[in-house]
Amino acid sequence: MQTKAEQIEQDLLRPLFHSSGKYWIAVALATSLLLAGVAAFCYQLYNGIGVWGINSPVFWAFDITNFVFWIGISHAGTLISAILRLTNATWRRPITRCAEAITVFSVLIGAIIPLCHIGRPWLAFWMIPYPNQRHIWPNFRSPLAWDFFAISTYLTGSTTFLYLPTIPDFAAVRDAATGFRKKIYGVLSLGWQGTPRQWQRLETAMHIMAVVIVPVAVSVHTIVSWDFAMTPVPMWHSSIFGPYFVAGAIFSGIAALILAMALLRKLLHLEEYLRPIHFENLGKLLLTMSLLWFYFTFAERLTTWYGNSPPEMAVFWESIRKQFAPLFWTMVVCNFIIPVPILAIKRLRTITGTAIASATVVVGMWLERFLIVVPALERKFLSYSWGTYRPTWVEDVLMASSFGMMALLYLLFSKFVPMISIWEMKVGLHAHGGVPVVAAPDGAVLDVAE
């Protein structure tokens, strides 16, 4: 007869050893999207940024929108993993690795986009302060230099945060695998054994990482927001941008996480592990962030409107009433009007409900980034040089390929790494007397399984 621990190991290792046809079709689709993006980028590299739709004065559009969007999505893992670890919320156990993986991959994509959007990408390495004879040196006053340091630190930190608790699981795969796979996972697990000393050290390291990664995540998106706020551009030069962007990032991150979990649940048959209670709890968090997002947006727009400064009002009316009004109000519907009822009413806060709300939030948050970047650039101070922006096919393909890249990385990750942390699930068993239970953050036992 199988013990619970045995069943956990079997269920969570199964995707690594067996994949359905649907899986490979998904991988093929994601790869083709990614390759289309690579082709579009080569086209852009050969011809120049002129193949995009940007112009004078709208020098940033889809490129920076996508950059901020992906860095925003990356705040999923940090919040869920680190803060829930620090607050000992036990319901986080099945979710942490899905979340941490989203973080690492979206930071990676977010880091690649600025390297590709500059006019001379082959010189992007000048951002690194390396000793040279040419007096090339980064300007530490520039928010882009801050971006470089912040994103590098965040990528290092989140990769470490993802890798450390995966080491014991790599050891589990090593023990269950044979032949070549055994060797590879032997290397990946660094020869992990599982002695008490090793467990102690690992848990201490995770605790330190959880404490450190939260301020890093907050600083990363604040610094990204300062790419805008540090200029005198009307409606960019706003002190609310720091907190606004962090809140928006956490908002979009949780939505992306819920979507990823819903998909994984179906594709990898993890129904026993990713349960309705997880989606409920994340749904409540998403509701909170939706209300917070609405508060920030309302506060920013109200103060602008009340202040009535002409340069700012020019941008303001573009979004509220004129050219961008359809996009703006779609954003409000997607970020607030649809999600709040779904997430607030318990009967609707099911897996399907939260997934629908999350999908609209992801769309709405992309629109929010776009509406921050483009209207302000279209309507700067001197009205003679106002402009308009329209994307070209190159920008559309590049954007689609970023989603393809994310999907591909995530799919490959689910193939080679257990998506749910095996050892943490086993710890969860012991915490509640040998039966897999799901606990609410206040410790009440909500669900008991056979």
Next chain:
Amino acid sequence: MNALYGLYVDAPGAQRAVDALRAASSELKFNTRQIVVVSGEPHEGYEFTDSHATSSPYRWAVLGATIGGTTGYLLTTLSQKSYPLFTGGMSLTPAWTNGIIIYEMIMLGAILTTLVVLLIGAGLPNFKGVITDPEIGKGKILVGVVDPPQNSQAELERRLRLAGAAQVKQSTGT
């Protein structure tokens, strides 16, 4: 790596085994350091090992943060002073903007130090080979002695079984 070990279904059983082995170490002529405990997850509140992990990882992290911060300070301030370019009317070494770089370097120092301290403290990467058993994946805890002395093996096996082992095995390690 040769090991004689027993598999125990739960942590109290493993604790009994460890205590029994510690008590028998001088009699059966092996060092307590040769006692090995392997499990598939951490067990809170049990004394499986003699050595107690100190709070040094935290101190190392603080040290790493300090080194990172100093590096950031030197990087920004020294380079700005040696290559004096005033931009936008700002001072040559603007403290607040340099502070952002220094902050990120502090965090990076803490992260890298934590990683290194973990690897060293946990003995990773481990080239010596692991003692493992498929039963560990099913939730059992392995308690045994590495390289037990030849003439004590039968007595060791008896003690392990007495402590409640579900199985007692010999392994050559991987």
Next chain:
Amino acid sequence: MAHKWGLAVDLDRCTGCEACVVACHAENNIPTAGEDQAARGRAKHWIRVERYWEGDFPNPRVRFQPVLCQQCDEAPCEPVCPTYASYHTPEGLNAQIYNRCIGTRFCANACPYNVRFFNFYNPQWETPLQLQLNPDVSVRSVGIMEKCTFCVQRIKSAEIQAEAEKRELKDGEFTTACAQSCASKALVFGDLNDATSEVAQLANGNRGSKLLGELGTKPNVTYLERGSWQDANKG
């Protein structure tokens, strides 16, 4: 005393003929964008003449306002460039170092005057116009920002000449291409640190104001106008 280059733009004299625009294109190797690119908003004029209409029939009034890089003392484009491509020279110019530019376009976004331009493609001149290129000025390749330099090639050439002849530069000895071509003498270039120069006297006169002066960029271009339009922006 070091030079501090400045420009005075007399809005009462400007006729909107745009000879300055043409001269700047010729002097600084600026290609025309072409109809298609201009329609997409990529026309590149280091100096442009902005046209604003006031009032209705029967008394409409048109204002011409030449706008070029203001060479701000506290330029918002300078701190944001990650590679120091946009930096401040000791003579008060905001210089754009083409070799350092990696094309992040941050400076263009930060500039409140929209006077920075990006090379979206490699520049092309229809034959035989490439024969007319100024050898003193580099041709910028794709991916690089550019803007008005106060004809720094002419400044440098005059300074080198004066140093070789071991004498001081005289006011009016050389000027920028735009000021040189202005038929109504609306543009006056010179050394603001030289109190006897024409530009210094105009800049310190009572008709002078700064464009978007309230932003604190401290531009070195002074707009002259007798009238209430710019009163709020004085200083």
